[in-house]
Amino acid sequence: MKAFQLVTHGAPGKFEFRDIADPKPAANEVVIRVRACGLNRLDLWAEEAGLPVTMELPRTLGGEISGEVIALGEKVKEWHKGDRVAVQSNVFCGTCEFCVCGEESICLNGKLLGVHRDGGFAEQVVVPAHLLVCLPENVSFENSAALTLAGSTAMHMLTKRTQVEMGDWVLVIGGASGVGSAAIQIAKQLGAYVISTGSSDAKRDFAKQLGADCVIDSNDSDWPGEVRKITEKRGVDIVVEHVGGEVLMKCFECLARNGTVVTCGATAGRNVQINLWPFFVKQHSLVGSYGRNQADIVNTLDWLSEGRIKAPLHQVFPLDQAAEAFKLLRNRAVLGKLVVTP
Ligand SMILES: [Zn+2]
Known part of the structure; x- marks a missing residue:
């Protein structure tokens, strides 16, 4: 063969x-x-x-x-x-x-x-x-x-490792990626409002076609500020993360109280620093998800x-x-x- x-x-x-x-x-x-x-x-x-x-x-x-x-x-x-x-x-x-x-x-x-x-x-x-x-x-x-x-990885993240509830705000990092493109659709099906990041117009348009309610430019160094603006300072309930490195650290700036970052990858770096003060004061969670x-x-x-x-x-x-x-x-x-x- x-x-x-x-x-x-x-x-x-x-x-x-x-x-x-x-x-x-x-x-x-x-x-x-x-x-x-x-x-x-x-x-x-x-x-x-x-x-x-x-x-x-x-x-x-x-x-x-x-x-x-x-x-x-x-x-x-x-x-x-x-x-x-x-x-x-x-x-x-x-x-x-x-x-x-x-x-x-x-x-x-x-x-x-x-x-x-x-x-x-x-x-x-x-x-x-x-x-x-x-x-x-x-x-x-x-x-x-x-x-x-990729799609079942997103399914595992959003239905097993975290549970999206009707009306939740969900941020999907890299909405044009394999995991991201499925995560947008799954979160929408579960009744969430979805924000997605993308590094080009084409990727952001694609995320919108998949159902994202809002898209933001990941090249903008203050993209977490955009997320807070969209959610009127509240932040999101869940972040679907698969990039790692600095991106993962910034995800916590986007997170509402009681919010969860669920992560399944670390393309941009496997070692991260987390400021534990806002982490416990806001009762944040970081959840690993594998396959x-x-x-x-x-x-x-x-x-x-x-x-x-x-x-x-x-x-x-x-x-x-x-x-x-x-x-x-x-x-x-x-x-x-x-x-x-x-
Ligand atoms: Zn076994």
């Missing part, structure tokens, strides 16, 4: 579009014919060796996979050839104390698809069968691959199927042009999501 593999780390890294052996399923695994795979910031980190994990090369990246089951290990009974599926990118064990409670995102033995083992930028991928989620009939492979990782549970993927696909959210698809690339997709994402020129179709 054809695979688009990272052979040398770098920014950009060196990729090769090559022929490798078809994967064979172990007893509890299935082979998926990949029909679409979304590109995420995680893939760039993997490309740059920017993840705090050991990674063997060559490696097929890509964790946001949809496709059809084409082969099954002998112990797999619940899936059949031809089933249309999406795949959880956190390779959870299914047996640890968190997995048995449905908290797969914090599995004690979790591995990342496309980092610790080969992912979806290939014609086929082999995965443990318990990672699969059934794709609703009216959801296309491309739309699934534009939401099952998603199986239930979050099911919810995200259900909402997509019901038309409550849309797949924010920017562009689809054939597998042999996947390097172009990596370049576009690195250049921060994407509105929503890039998807590769083998």
Whole structure:
């Protein structure tokens, strides 16, 4: 089969579009014919060796996979050839104390698809069968691959790690990003007023199209002041944050009393300083959020199927042009999501 593999780390890294052996399923695994795979910031980190994990090369990246089951290990009974599926990118064990409670995102033995083992930028991928989620009939492979990782991350943040209530003010950092574009739509569906940041007119317009009530320019150094102005000095109830560094610190300036910053990423820096005086005086919370549970993927696909959210698809690339997709994402020129179709 054809695979688009990272052979040398770098920014950009060196990729090769090559022929490798078809994967064979172990007893509890299935082979998926990949029909679409979304590109995420995680893939760039993997490309740059920017993840705090050991990674063997060559490696097929890509964790946001949809496709059809084409082969099954002998112990797999619940899936059949031809089933249309999406795949959880956190390779959870299914047996640890968190997995048995449905908290797969914090599995004690979790591995990342496309980092610790080969992912979806290939014609086929082999995965443990318990990672699969059934794709609703009216959801296309491309739309699934534009939401099952980033969109379900936002679902986990806004429905599990925090709970948006009707009438809440929610600030979404980077509304044109994969997580941001889903978070705007999910928060609106939950009845929130949404403010989003964006670094260009195109990104701010895109956030408005997705439903943001107000947009602000993240290049303006006093963007927290804009948030306070919009909310008449009150501040927002929840900030959806995935950038880290100085951006995360500034989020607290936007926060109402009893407000929560929920964060799932740290592109701009993993070490931050927090002034604890306003933090406890205003009863602020900082909540970490990692990946998603199986239930979050099911919810995200259900909402997509019901038309409550849309797949924010920017562009689809054939597998042999996947390097172009990596370049576009690195250049921060994407509105929503890039998807590769083998
Ligand atoms: Zn586990």
